[in-house]
Amino acid sequence: MLESILIFKTNITTETDLLIVKAALDTHHQIERWTIDQTDVDCVLRVISHHLSYADVNRLISGLNYNCEELTY
């Protein structure tokens, strides 16, 4: 099942950024797993959730003052 994977381009570039985002995502009960590929220029955020939409995650990350743009297939 692949439809629960949400993928975003972000500006979560530094270790500090990562810690801030981690605090929010680790405790979110509707997020099963998440990762950020900071080796990639787009610092791609990958969220696995059966409940959240692209808009939900976008609001969450934007609320932390980071850019979060849906990456389309």
Next chain:
Amino acid sequence: MRQRDENKIQGIREKAIEMITNEGLENFGINKLAKAAGVSPATIYIYYKDKDDLITQISVDEGMRMCAAILEGFDPEMTFEEGLWIQWKNRAKYSLNNQEGASFYEQLRNSTYREKMVKAIHDEMGKKAGPFMKNAIERGEINDITIEVFWSVAIAPLYSLVRFHQEGHCFKDRIFVFSEKIMKETFDYVIKALKK
């Protein structure tokens, strides 16, 4: 529901191996891979969580592919000579036809990816090669010898022949071309050395 697109995954995998083989690990990135494979980066992130995950999965898959090729038609119940000969033929075929796979493996040198790949190969090979060796020892066909000694005598000579073939020679003034006849001649000496 979106399904796994195996053709797309295969295309990504092949392109990644090609890029790592030609350009090395340092220059490899998912964005570059996406461009080269003609897919969106998001498509790659559907299947792999990051660059590390992608290289790890591809390395382990390559290792499994190699194991499957080497173990084709091999049965741990075979006699020692029969089983080792099948392995020689399979290993020769794989090595001679998979130059890119060998270069990819070389590019992973000194990386944790190679460690994971080697462990996966070791675990998979051990499932059949372990019982094969045990049977051969129990049947009194060979002595219970140190694995490194066994490898050096039983398998390494084949890879010497493959290397001579790929380099075109062993000694400077002699052209060398691999053949089944040469392989069998070498194998017969190996069997003489190992069989009780």
